[in-house]
Amino acid sequence: xxxxxxxxxxxxxxxxxxxxxxxxxxxxxxxxxxxxxxxxxxxxxxxxxxxxxxxxxxxxxxxxxxxxxxxxxxxxxxxxxxxxxxxxxxxxxxxxxxxxxxxxxxxxxxxxxxxxxxxxxxxxxxxxxxxxxxxxxxxxxxxxxxxxxxxxxxxxxxxxxxxxxxxxxxxxxxxxxxxxxxxxxxxxxxxxxxxxxxxxxxxxxxxxxxxxxxxxxxxxxxxxxxxxxxxxxxxxxxxxxxxxxxxxxxxxxxxxxxxxxxxxxxxxxxxxxxxxxxxxxxxxxxxxxxxxxxxxxxxxxxxxxxxxxxxxxxxxxxxxxxxxxxxxxxxxxxxxxxxxxxxxxxxxxxxxxxxxxxxxxxxxxxxxxxxxxxxxxxxxxxxxxxxxxxxxxxxxxxxxxxxxxxxxxxxxxxxxxxxxxxxxxxxxxxxxxxxxxxxxxxxxxxxxxxxxxxxxxxxxxxx
Numbered sequence: 029x030x031x032x033x034x035x036x037x038x039x040x041x042x043x044x045x046x047x048x049x050x051x052x053x054x055x056x057x058x059x060x061x062x063x064x065x066x067x068x069x070x071x072x073x074x075x076x077x078x079x080x081x082x083x084x085x086x087x088x089x090x091x092x093x094x095x096x097x098x099x100x101x102x103x104x105x106x107x108x109x110x111x112x113x114x115x116x117x118x119x120x121x122x123x124x125x126x127x128x129x130x131x132x133x134x135x136x137x138x139x140x141x142x143x144x145x146x147x148x149x150x151x152x153x154x155x156x157x158x159x160x161x162x163x164x165x166x167x168x169x170x171x172x173x174x175x176x177x178x179x180x181x182x183x184x185x186x187x188x189x190x191x192x193x194x195x196x197x198x199x200x201x202x203x204x205x206x207x208x209x210x211x212x213x214x215x216x217x218x219x220x221x222x223x224x225x226x227x228x229x230x231x232x233x234x235x236x237x238x239x240x241x242x243x244x245x246x247x248x249x250x251x252x253x254x255x256x257x258x259x260x261x262x263x264x265x266x267x268x269x270x271x272x273x274x275x276x277x278x279x280x281x282x283x284x285x286x287x288x289x290x291x292x293x294x295x296x297x298x299x300x301x302x303x304x305x306x307x308x309x310x311x312x313x314x315x316x317x318x319x320x321x322x323x324x325x326x327x328x329x330x331x332x333x334x335x336x337x338x339x340x341x342x343x344x345x346x347x348x349x350x351x352x353x354x355x356x357x358x359x360x361x362x363x364x365x366x367x368x369x370x371x372x373x374x375x376x377x378x379x380x381x382x383x384x385x386x387x388x389x390x391x392x393x394x395x396x397x398x399x400x401x402x403x404x405x406x407x408x409x410x411x412x413x414x415x416x417x418x419x420x421x422x423x424x425x426x427x428x429x430x431x432x433x434x435x436x437x438x439x440x441x442x443x444x445x446x447x448x449x450x451x452x453x454x455x456x457x458x459x460x461x462x463x464x465x466x467x468x469x470x471x472x473x474x475x476x477x478x479x480x481x482x483x484x485x486x487x488x489x490x491x
Contacts, residue, residue, distance in 0.1 A: 401430030
Protein backbone atom coordinates (compact mmCIF):
# COMPACT_ATOMS: atom_id res chain seq x y z
CA UNK A 29 0.00 0.00 0.00
CA UNK A 30 1.77 3.12 -1.25
CA UNK A 31 0.07 5.63 1.04
CA UNK A 32 0.77 3.47 4.09
CA UNK A 33 4.42 3.09 3.11
CA UNK A 34 4.87 6.84 2.55
CA UNK A 35 3.19 7.67 5.86
CA UNK A 36 5.46 5.18 7.60
CA UNK A 37 8.46 7.19 6.35
CA UNK A 38 7.22 10.34 8.12
CA UNK A 39 9.42 10.34 11.23
CA UNK A 40 7.74 13.50 12.59
CA UNK A 41 4.27 11.91 12.76
CA UNK A 42 2.71 11.49 16.20
CA UNK A 43 -0.83 11.02 17.43
CA UNK A 44 -2.12 12.74 20.57
CA UNK A 45 -5.28 11.93 22.51
CA UNK A 46 -6.71 15.33 23.48
CA UNK A 47 -8.47 13.92 26.55
CA UNK A 48 -5.92 11.52 28.03
CA UNK A 49 -2.83 13.40 26.71
CA UNK A 50 -1.39 10.06 25.54
CA UNK A 51 1.17 10.47 22.71
CA UNK A 52 1.96 7.60 20.35
CA UNK A 53 4.04 7.18 17.21
CA UNK A 54 2.53 5.76 14.03
CA UNK A 55 3.86 2.24 14.61
CA UNK A 56 2.43 2.24 18.15
CA UNK A 57 -1.19 2.77 17.05
CA UNK A 58 -1.04 -0.08 14.51
CA UNK A 59 -2.70 -3.41 15.27
CA UNK A 60 -1.52 -6.90 14.50
CA UNK A 61 -4.23 -8.09 12.10
CA UNK A 62 -2.76 -11.56 11.53
CA UNK A 63 -5.38 -13.24 13.78
CA UNK A 64 -8.16 -12.08 11.46
CA UNK A 65 -6.39 -12.09 8.09
CA UNK A 66 -7.10 -14.68 5.38
CA UNK A 67 -5.41 -15.42 2.08
CA UNK A 68 -8.24 -13.69 0.22
CA UNK A 69 -9.68 -10.15 0.36
CA UNK A 70 -12.18 -9.67 3.19
CA UNK A 71 -14.75 -6.92 3.65
CA UNK A 72 -14.50 -5.08 6.99
CA UNK A 73 -17.14 -2.74 8.39
CA UNK A 74 -15.30 -0.25 10.58
CA UNK A 75 -17.66 1.96 12.61
CA UNK A 76 -15.39 4.89 13.29
CA UNK A 77 -14.50 7.27 16.08
CA UNK A 78 -11.74 9.85 15.82
CA UNK A 79 -9.61 8.12 18.43
CA UNK A 80 -6.51 5.91 18.57
CA UNK A 81 -8.14 2.52 18.23
CA UNK A 82 -10.22 3.37 15.15
CA UNK A 83 -7.40 5.25 13.42
CA UNK A 84 -4.84 2.58 14.24
CA UNK A 85 -7.18 -0.13 12.98
CA UNK A 86 -7.96 1.84 9.82
CA UNK A 87 -4.28 2.15 8.88
CA UNK A 88 -3.64 -1.50 9.80
CA UNK A 89 -6.47 -2.63 7.52
CA UNK A 90 -5.17 -0.31 4.82
CA UNK A 91 -1.88 -2.18 4.89
CA UNK A 92 -3.49 -5.64 4.92
CA UNK A 93 -5.57 -7.68 2.49
CA UNK A 94 -8.88 -6.02 3.37
CA UNK A 95 -11.58 -3.85 1.81
CA UNK A 96 -12.62 -1.22 4.36
CA UNK A 97 -16.08 0.29 4.68
CA UNK A 98 -15.78 3.35 6.92
CA UNK A 99 -19.09 4.03 8.66
CA UNK A 100 -20.56 6.39 11.21
CA UNK A 101 -20.50 4.70 14.63
CA UNK A 102 -23.49 6.85 15.63
CA UNK A 103 -25.90 5.19 13.19
CA UNK A 104 -28.88 3.51 14.78
CA UNK A 105 -28.53 -0.24 15.30
CA UNK A 106 -31.41 -0.89 12.90
CA UNK A 107 -29.61 0.95 10.11
CA UNK A 108 -26.38 -0.89 10.89
CA UNK A 109 -28.10 -4.26 10.68
CA UNK A 110 -29.84 -3.28 7.44
CA UNK A 111 -26.54 -2.39 5.75
CA UNK A 112 -24.76 -5.44 7.18
CA UNK A 113 -27.44 -7.74 5.75
CA UNK A 114 -26.85 -6.29 2.28
CA UNK A 115 -23.06 -6.69 2.40
CA UNK A 116 -22.43 -9.59 4.82
CA UNK A 117 -19.04 -8.25 5.92
CA UNK A 118 -16.53 -10.87 7.06
CA UNK A 119 -15.50 -8.61 9.95
CA UNK A 120 -17.36 -5.92 11.93
CA UNK A 121 -15.63 -3.51 14.29
CA UNK A 122 -18.14 -1.59 16.39
CA UNK A 123 -17.26 -0.55 19.93
CA UNK A 124 -20.89 0.37 20.62
CA UNK A 125 -22.02 -3.27 20.48
CA UNK A 126 -21.09 -6.20 22.70
CA UNK A 127 -22.85 -8.85 20.64
CA UNK A 128 -23.69 -9.24 16.93
CA UNK A 129 -25.88 -12.07 15.64
CA UNK A 130 -24.00 -14.60 13.47
CA UNK A 131 -20.63 -13.12 14.52
CA UNK A 132 -18.08 -14.25 17.10
CA UNK A 133 -15.87 -11.85 19.08
CA UNK A 134 -12.08 -11.81 18.80
CA UNK A 135 -9.34 -9.49 20.05
CA UNK A 136 -6.52 -7.82 18.14
CA UNK A 137 -3.75 -5.86 19.79
CA UNK A 138 -1.39 -2.96 19.22
CA UNK A 139 1.60 -2.08 21.38
CA UNK A 140 -0.63 -0.11 23.75
CA UNK A 141 -4.27 -0.99 23.02
CA UNK A 142 -6.59 -3.79 22.11
CA UNK A 143 -9.86 -3.76 20.20
CA UNK A 144 -12.71 -6.23 19.89
CA UNK A 145 -13.64 -7.40 16.41
CA UNK A 146 -16.54 -9.58 15.32
CA UNK A 147 -15.89 -12.30 12.75
CA UNK A 148 -18.63 -13.89 10.66
CA UNK A 149 -19.34 -17.47 11.73
CA UNK A 150 -18.65 -20.09 9.06
CA UNK A 151 -17.23 -17.37 6.84
CA UNK A 152 -16.62 -18.60 3.33
CA UNK A 153 -15.32 -16.74 0.31
CA UNK A 154 -18.73 -16.30 -1.31
CA UNK A 155 -17.60 -13.42 -3.56
CA UNK A 156 -14.23 -12.46 -4.98
CA UNK A 157 -13.78 -8.76 -4.21
CA UNK A 158 -12.10 -6.88 -7.05
CA UNK A 159 -8.47 -6.06 -6.11
CA UNK A 160 -9.00 -2.35 -6.88
CA UNK A 161 -11.79 -2.00 -4.30
CA UNK A 162 -9.89 -0.92 -1.18
CA UNK A 163 -12.15 1.65 0.50
CA UNK A 164 -15.90 2.20 0.65
CA UNK A 165 -17.32 5.56 1.71
CA UNK A 166 -21.03 6.15 2.08
CA UNK A 167 -22.69 8.53 -0.35
CA UNK A 168 -24.68 9.86 2.61
CA UNK A 169 -23.10 10.07 6.04
CA UNK A 170 -26.35 11.02 7.74
CA UNK A 171 -28.92 8.59 6.37
CA UNK A 172 -26.74 5.51 6.55
CA UNK A 173 -27.31 4.74 2.88
CA UNK A 174 -26.18 1.27 1.76
CA UNK A 175 -24.84 2.92 -1.40
CA UNK A 176 -21.06 3.24 -1.29
CA UNK A 177 -18.42 4.92 -3.43
CA UNK A 178 -15.72 2.42 -4.43
CA UNK A 179 -12.18 3.78 -4.08
CA UNK A 180 -8.82 2.22 -4.88
CA UNK A 181 -5.39 2.46 -3.27
CA UNK A 182 -4.34 4.71 -6.16
CA UNK A 183 -7.35 7.01 -5.61
CA UNK A 184 -6.46 7.43 -1.95
CA UNK A 185 -2.76 8.00 -2.53
CA UNK A 186 -3.15 10.44 -5.43
CA UNK A 187 -5.71 12.52 -3.56
CA UNK A 188 -3.52 12.76 -0.45
CA UNK A 189 -0.54 13.81 -2.55
CA UNK A 190 -2.51 16.44 -4.45
CA UNK A 191 -3.87 18.00 -1.24
CA UNK A 192 -0.49 18.05 0.48
CA UNK A 193 0.85 19.67 -2.68
CA UNK A 194 -1.20 22.87 -2.28
CA UNK A 195 -1.79 23.04 1.48
CA UNK A 196 1.21 24.39 3.46
CA UNK A 197 1.56 21.24 5.58
CA UNK A 198 4.87 20.97 7.45
CA UNK A 199 6.36 18.53 9.95
CA UNK A 200 5.93 21.00 12.83
CA UNK A 201 2.15 21.15 12.42
CA UNK A 202 -0.33 20.33 15.17
CA UNK A 203 -3.55 19.34 13.44
CA UNK A 204 -6.88 18.74 15.20
CA UNK A 205 -8.82 15.83 13.72
CA UNK A 206 -12.16 17.56 14.30
CA UNK A 207 -13.96 16.16 11.24
CA UNK A 208 -15.18 12.55 11.27
CA UNK A 209 -12.99 10.22 9.20
CA UNK A 210 -15.99 8.37 7.73
CA UNK A 211 -16.58 11.67 5.89
CA UNK A 212 -14.27 12.13 2.88
CA UNK A 213 -13.21 15.64 3.96
CA UNK A 214 -12.22 14.41 7.42
CA UNK A 215 -10.41 11.40 5.96
CA UNK A 216 -8.49 13.68 3.58
CA UNK A 217 -7.30 15.75 6.57
CA UNK A 218 -6.01 12.56 8.20
CA UNK A 219 -4.30 11.28 5.05
CA UNK A 220 -2.60 14.51 3.97
CA UNK A 221 -1.35 15.39 7.45
CA UNK A 222 -0.18 11.84 8.17
CA UNK A 223 1.77 12.04 4.92
CA UNK A 224 3.61 15.30 5.57
CA UNK A 225 2.54 16.73 8.92
CA UNK A 226 3.67 16.45 12.52
CA UNK A 227 1.23 15.92 15.39
CA UNK A 228 -2.38 14.86 14.78
CA UNK A 229 -4.66 15.49 17.75
CA UNK A 230 -7.49 12.95 18.08
CA UNK A 231 -10.52 12.76 20.33
CA UNK A 232 -10.98 16.53 20.32
CA UNK A 233 -14.03 18.18 21.83
CA UNK A 234 -16.73 19.63 19.59
CA UNK A 235 -15.52 22.77 17.81
CA UNK A 236 -18.41 24.77 19.22
CA UNK A 237 -17.71 23.79 22.83
CA UNK A 238 -15.41 25.55 25.29
CA UNK A 239 -13.44 22.32 25.59
CA UNK A 240 -12.17 22.58 22.02
CA UNK A 241 -10.81 26.06 22.57
CA UNK A 242 -9.05 24.96 25.76
CA UNK A 243 -7.48 22.18 23.67
CA UNK A 244 -6.64 24.70 20.93
CA UNK A 245 -4.62 26.73 23.43
CA UNK A 246 -3.14 23.71 25.20
CA UNK A 247 -1.82 21.96 22.10
CA UNK A 248 -1.30 24.97 19.84
CA UNK A 249 -3.29 23.97 16.76
CA UNK A 250 -1.74 25.23 13.51
CA UNK A 251 -4.72 24.65 11.22
CA UNK A 252 -8.49 24.23 11.29
CA UNK A 253 -10.87 22.58 8.84
CA UNK A 254 -14.59 23.17 8.67
CA UNK A 255 -17.77 22.88 6.64
CA UNK A 256 -19.93 26.01 6.06
CA UNK A 257 -22.02 25.44 9.19
CA UNK A 258 -18.88 25.41 11.36
CA UNK A 259 -17.68 28.71 9.93
CA UNK A 260 -21.10 30.28 10.42
CA UNK A 261 -21.06 29.15 14.07
CA UNK A 262 -17.46 30.31 14.57
CA UNK A 263 -18.60 33.74 13.50
CA UNK A 264 -21.40 33.70 16.09
CA UNK A 265 -19.16 32.65 18.97
CA UNK A 266 -16.68 35.44 18.24
CA UNK A 267 -13.82 33.52 16.61
CA UNK A 268 -12.74 36.56 14.58
CA UNK A 269 -12.45 38.76 17.67
CA UNK A 270 -9.38 36.86 18.86
CA UNK A 271 -5.90 36.16 17.59
CA UNK A 272 -4.48 32.64 17.68
CA UNK A 273 -0.66 32.80 17.65
CA UNK A 274 -0.07 29.20 16.54
CA UNK A 275 -2.68 29.17 13.75
CA UNK A 276 -1.22 29.20 10.21
CA UNK A 277 -4.09 28.32 7.88
CA UNK A 278 -7.81 27.53 7.57
CA UNK A 279 -9.57 25.23 5.10
CA UNK A 280 -13.24 25.21 4.10
CA UNK A 281 -15.06 22.58 2.03
CA UNK A 282 -18.17 20.41 2.32
CA UNK A 283 -20.53 22.84 0.62
CA UNK A 284 -20.76 26.48 -0.27
CA UNK A 285 -20.11 29.06 2.44
CA UNK A 286 -22.01 32.23 1.55
CA UNK A 287 -20.01 35.06 -0.02
CA UNK A 288 -20.20 37.37 3.02
CA UNK A 289 -18.96 34.57 5.25
CA UNK A 290 -16.04 33.87 2.95
CA UNK A 291 -15.17 37.55 2.81
CA UNK A 292 -15.23 37.90 6.59
CA UNK A 293 -12.83 34.99 7.09
CA UNK A 294 -10.64 36.15 4.23
CA UNK A 295 -10.38 39.60 5.83
CA UNK A 296 -9.58 37.98 9.17
CA UNK A 297 -6.91 35.81 7.54
CA UNK A 298 -5.27 38.78 5.86
CA UNK A 299 -5.29 40.80 9.08
CA UNK A 300 -3.73 37.92 11.03
CA UNK A 301 -1.34 36.72 8.29
CA UNK A 302 -3.11 33.39 7.83
CA UNK A 303 -3.87 31.46 4.66
CA UNK A 304 -7.51 30.66 3.92
CA UNK A 305 -8.25 27.82 1.47
CA UNK A 306 -11.64 27.45 -0.21
CA UNK A 307 -11.94 23.95 -1.67
CA UNK A 308 -14.42 21.93 -3.72
CA UNK A 309 -14.77 18.19 -3.96
CA UNK A 310 -16.91 15.07 -3.95
CA UNK A 311 -16.59 11.65 -2.38
CA UNK A 312 -16.51 10.23 -5.91
CA UNK A 313 -13.18 12.06 -6.36
CA UNK A 314 -11.88 10.71 -3.02
CA UNK A 315 -12.55 14.21 -1.61
CA UNK A 316 -10.84 16.97 -3.53
CA UNK A 317 -11.41 18.32 -7.05
CA UNK A 318 -10.33 21.97 -6.94
CA UNK A 319 -9.16 24.80 -4.71
CA UNK A 320 -8.76 28.57 -4.91
CA UNK A 321 -5.11 29.67 -4.59
CA UNK A 322 -4.89 32.05 -1.63
CA UNK A 323 -3.28 34.72 -3.82
CA UNK A 324 -6.44 34.79 -5.99
CA UNK A 325 -9.12 34.49 -3.32
CA UNK A 326 -9.80 38.20 -2.90
CA UNK A 327 -10.70 38.49 -6.60
CA UNK A 328 -12.32 35.06 -6.98
CA UNK A 329 -14.17 34.82 -3.69
CA UNK A 330 -17.18 32.97 -5.18
CA UNK A 331 -15.11 30.57 -7.29
CA UNK A 332 -14.31 26.91 -6.64
CA UNK A 333 -10.92 27.64 -8.16
CA UNK A 334 -8.84 25.48 -10.45
CA UNK A 335 -8.29 21.71 -10.50
CA UNK A 336 -5.88 19.99 -8.14
CA UNK A 337 -2.56 18.46 -9.21
CA UNK A 338 -3.05 15.97 -12.08
CA UNK A 339 -6.75 16.87 -12.32
CA UNK A 340 -8.71 18.41 -15.18
CA UNK A 341 -12.02 20.30 -15.25
CA UNK A 342 -14.31 20.94 -18.19
CA UNK A 343 -17.95 21.88 -18.83
CA UNK A 344 -20.41 19.86 -20.91
CA UNK A 345 -21.35 21.93 -23.95
CA UNK A 346 -24.99 20.81 -23.92
CA UNK A 347 -25.89 20.78 -20.23
CA UNK A 348 -23.26 23.05 -18.58
CA UNK A 349 -22.52 20.24 -16.12
CA UNK A 350 -19.08 20.35 -14.51
CA UNK A 351 -16.88 17.37 -15.43
CA UNK A 352 -13.74 16.25 -13.60
CA UNK A 353 -10.97 13.91 -14.73
CA UNK A 354 -8.08 12.64 -12.63
CA UNK A 355 -6.41 9.66 -10.93
CA UNK A 356 -8.62 10.12 -7.85
CA UNK A 357 -11.89 9.35 -9.69
CA UNK A 358 -13.77 6.40 -8.17
CA UNK A 359 -14.57 3.00 -9.67
CA UNK A 360 -18.35 3.13 -9.48
CA UNK A 361 -21.00 2.60 -6.81
CA UNK A 362 -21.85 -0.42 -4.68
CA UNK A 363 -25.33 -1.19 -3.39
CA UNK A 364 -24.66 -4.75 -2.23
CA UNK A 365 -21.90 -7.32 -1.79
CA UNK A 366 -22.05 -8.48 -5.41
CA UNK A 367 -21.16 -4.97 -6.62
CA UNK A 368 -17.73 -5.33 -4.99
CA UNK A 369 -16.72 -7.92 -7.59
CA UNK A 370 -16.26 -5.31 -10.31
CA UNK A 371 -14.45 -2.03 -10.91
CA UNK A 372 -15.55 0.51 -13.50
CA UNK A 373 -12.93 2.58 -15.31
CA UNK A 374 -14.51 6.03 -15.12
CA UNK A 375 -12.47 8.61 -16.98
CA UNK A 376 -14.95 11.46 -16.57
CA UNK A 377 -16.78 12.25 -13.34
CA UNK A 378 -20.01 14.12 -14.03
CA UNK A 379 -20.36 16.12 -10.83
CA UNK A 380 -24.06 17.00 -11.02
CA UNK A 381 -23.17 20.67 -10.56
CA UNK A 382 -23.75 23.35 -13.17
CA UNK A 383 -20.80 25.65 -13.77
CA UNK A 384 -19.20 28.41 -15.81
CA UNK A 385 -15.55 29.20 -16.43
CA UNK A 386 -14.18 32.75 -16.52
CA UNK A 387 -11.46 34.18 -18.77
CA UNK A 388 -8.80 33.45 -16.13
CA UNK A 389 -9.62 29.75 -16.02
CA UNK A 390 -11.49 29.82 -12.70
CA UNK A 391 -14.66 27.78 -12.29
CA UNK A 392 -17.90 28.92 -10.63
CA UNK A 393 -20.84 26.73 -9.57
CA UNK A 394 -24.16 28.11 -10.74
CA UNK A 395 -26.57 25.37 -9.62
CA UNK A 396 -27.08 21.68 -8.93
CA UNK A 397 -28.54 19.00 -11.16
CA UNK A 398 -28.91 16.17 -8.67
CA UNK A 399 -31.20 15.84 -5.68
CA UNK A 400 -28.54 16.11 -2.99
CA UNK A 401 -27.86 18.78 -0.41
CA UNK A 402 -24.99 19.16 2.04
CA UNK A 403 -25.91 19.90 5.64
CA UNK A 404 -23.21 20.17 8.33
CA UNK A 405 -20.80 18.71 5.81
CA UNK A 406 -22.82 15.53 5.18
CA UNK A 407 -24.45 14.88 1.86
CA UNK A 408 -28.16 14.09 2.24
CA UNK A 409 -30.05 12.31 -0.51
CA UNK A 410 -33.43 14.03 -0.66
CA UNK A 411 -35.02 11.09 -2.44
CA UNK A 412 -33.97 8.73 0.37
CA UNK A 413 -35.25 11.15 3.00
CA UNK A 414 -38.53 11.53 1.15
CA UNK A 415 -38.90 7.76 1.02
CA UNK A 416 -38.45 7.50 4.80
CA UNK A 417 -41.20 10.06 5.41
CA UNK A 418 -43.49 8.31 2.93
CA UNK A 419 -43.01 5.01 4.73
CA UNK A 420 -43.94 6.59 8.04
CA UNK A 421 -46.89 8.52 6.56
CA UNK A 422 -48.63 5.72 4.70
CA UNK A 423 -51.11 6.97 2.13
CA UNK A 424 -50.12 10.63 2.42
CA UNK A 425 -48.41 12.45 -0.44
CA UNK A 426 -44.95 13.73 0.53
CA UNK A 427 -42.26 15.71 -1.26
CA UNK A 428 -38.89 16.99 0.05
CA UNK A 429 -36.68 19.81 -1.14
CA UNK A 430 -33.50 21.34 0.21
CA UNK A 431 -32.96 25.06 0.70
CA UNK A 432 -29.49 26.59 0.44
CA UNK A 433 -27.81 23.58 2.09
CA UNK A 434 -29.41 24.64 5.38
CA UNK A 435 -32.89 23.13 5.61
CA UNK A 436 -35.08 20.33 4.36
CA UNK A 437 -38.68 21.32 3.61
CA UNK A 438 -41.15 18.44 3.84
CA UNK A 439 -44.41 19.08 2.00
CA UNK A 440 -47.60 17.13 2.70
CA UNK A 441 -51.07 17.63 1.26
CA UNK A 442 -52.66 16.55 4.55
CA UNK A 443 -52.26 17.76 8.10
CA UNK A 444 -50.08 15.39 10.12
CA UNK A 445 -48.58 15.28 13.63
CA UNK A 446 -45.28 16.44 12.28
CA UNK A 447 -43.29 17.44 15.36
CA UNK A 448 -43.39 13.93 16.77
CA UNK A 449 -42.57 12.44 13.39
CA UNK A 450 -39.72 14.91 12.82
CA UNK A 451 -38.17 13.99 16.15
CA UNK A 452 -38.31 10.28 15.37
CA UNK A 453 -36.75 10.72 11.90
CA UNK A 454 -34.02 13.07 13.10
CA UNK A 455 -33.08 10.67 15.91
CA UNK A 456 -33.00 7.73 13.52
CA UNK A 457 -30.87 9.53 10.94
CA UNK A 458 -28.68 11.44 13.41
CA UNK A 459 -29.52 14.86 11.95
CA UNK A 460 -30.62 17.84 14.00
CA UNK A 461 -34.40 18.23 14.04
CA UNK A 462 -34.14 22.02 13.58
CA UNK A 463 -33.11 21.62 9.93
CA UNK A 464 -36.39 19.86 9.03
CA UNK A 465 -39.35 22.17 8.28
CA UNK A 466 -42.91 21.26 7.38
CA UNK A 467 -45.38 22.87 4.96
CA UNK A 468 -48.97 21.82 4.22
CA UNK A 469 -50.11 22.55 0.66
CA UNK A 470 -53.35 21.79 -1.17
CA UNK A 471 -51.69 19.34 -3.53
CA UNK A 472 -48.19 18.23 -4.51
CA UNK A 473 -47.50 19.77 -7.96
CA UNK A 474 -46.73 17.30 -10.73
CA UNK A 475 -45.03 17.57 -14.11
CA UNK A 476 -46.75 16.51 -17.34
CA UNK A 477 -45.34 12.99 -16.98
CA UNK A 478 -46.76 12.59 -13.48
CA UNK A 479 -43.57 13.16 -11.48
CA UNK A 480 -43.28 15.58 -8.58
CA UNK A 481 -42.51 19.06 -9.86
CA UNK A 482 -39.62 19.91 -7.52
CA UNK A 483 -38.78 23.02 -9.52
CA UNK A 484 -42.16 24.54 -8.72
CA UNK A 485 -41.79 23.68 -5.04
CA UNK A 486 -38.25 25.07 -5.00
CA UNK A 487 -39.23 28.42 -6.56
CA UNK A 488 -40.97 29.55 -3.38
CA UNK A 489 -38.04 28.72 -1.13
CA UNK A 490 -34.95 30.15 -2.82
CA UNK A 491 -33.60 33.09 -0.92
